[in-house]
Amino acid sequence: MKSFNGKILFLDRSDINTDEIIPARYLTEITKEALKPYLLEDLEMTGFAPERDVAPSGAVITRANFGCGSSREHAPWALEVNDINIVIGESFARIFKQNMFNCGMMAVELSRDVLDDLMTRFAGKETELVTDLEAGVFHFTAAGEALEVPFEISDFDRALVEAGGWVGYADQHY
């Protein structure tokens, strides 16, 4: 099973599409590792610089409809090779979410109110996430701030995460 802990990268914008996550010009790469330097290269957002902000992260917190656009699985891979195995947001494009769990990664929905609260308290601060998958609770901590937030994922998605993705799950079951 992958790790769902680490420093949080806040992307406070809706509709971040797969071209912004990993531009089409890198689709001729044949290894996931080769995508590493290009994650979020084309994302233009005030206060965000990919070369400065991406490297030491472990999780992304964002807004609605993350991962819209093309079906490319290069989007989760580009996150994965940068050690980002979890994206938390208000909602996700269907195929992106499926691709995340297929890779043994997580795309978890939280309500807008909770996300507002998280952004207000933690954005701009060095924030750590620790995920308790069994209990279904996220632990967020930063200097002088701590918050526990419950979350839910479907049984099948949980099974995929525990198996390390659809390849591992299918290998055990079929």
Added chain:
Amino acid sequence: MGKTIAEKIFASHLVDNPSGDIQVIRLDAVFCHEITTPVAITDLEARGMDRVFDPARIKAVIDHVTPAKDSKTAMQGKILREWALRHGIIDFFDIGDNGVCHALFPEKGFVRPGYTIIMGDSHTCTHGAFGAFAAGVGTTDLEVGMLKGVCAFHAPQTMKVSITGELAAGVYAKDVILAVIGKLGVNGATNRVIEFGGPVVDAMSMEARMTLCNMAIEAGGTSGICAPDMTTVTYLWPFIQDEFDSPEAALEAYGAFTADSDAVYAEEIVFHVGDLVPMATFGYKPDQVKPIAEMVGEKVDQVYIGSCTNGRIEDLRVAAEVLKGRHIHKGVRGVLSPATPAVYKAALKEGLIEIFMDAGFCVTNPTCGACLGMSNGVLAEGEVCASTTNRNFNGRMGKGGMVHLMSPASAAATALTGAITNSHIYTGGE
């Protein structure tokens, strides 16, 4: 309660229902090409799982960029080629035998009514024309398909699109599907299988049904599907004659994959085509569609005839009829890519290639090439292409280029004048 075609196929292939409406189904075929498969191969290798579930059920082709245009595309081909060889995948099509996957595989008889098929390619829905469930998938789904021969889907929801009326002369399956997408919108069929039926579809050839199903994904559909009938059986007969005593017997067996009269649909739409005119797209989304008549005179730089949508022999015949004895406009580049070697050979035999060449077209080998802006006719920034393909996304055929999707007849007529043109001025018709 009755079942739709997709529900019947799922019921007959169900392996597991791990939870909720997730259905894991057994796959009859896994199709592979050199753009999406190499990553799946290298990942399986890294996991120490370099195996395939059944080499006879895997079909592979190098079609998107062939011959290779640079070191990266050469490497993609090499990985697929070596993998096919190492696993004894006999149905592997390389340079000389290769053609656009969704045109080549049906032609080889790899698709049957009731089949379940996946491929790492969104236009896999094309194969639904044979009464199969065929869906494009991501790389992990492809990997598991190659390894285990299964795939997980949500239980299929079906949308029925009945096409009624009679097509006017000069109006083709491409015009029908463009109009349907214009009506449904690019998300109109998301998460659904589109079951195409009605008298117009019943009267269509397999080629025309493939054109229809090919673009189901452009309305968001998981797959397109047509009920198998005598047209399907006749097309498949050379491949199934050892399995059945007669075409009638085959038809009866395939009847298992037609919808029940009391099947329950998520949505039903009747689309009347009696007054349909030739259509084309005008923007960067395939649902931005209007009659060609409203676009007449818009200049184009290139005309492309080919692809899994409209690169089959019927399409070449229609275009050649418009081009015969004429020459394309001076300012236009005409590119023809017959979709498969068999299409190319038939076109040679029928004298169509000569008509295209005399008209000033460049004829390329069978490949996807320009359709996805990879080779053999990439647009320059600011250029416009009239194309028989299926996607007009921004930059699809080259960064900064504009694509107008239309039928082969309209594309040929457009090549003759150098601006968007209704083919009826050359052929009579609407």
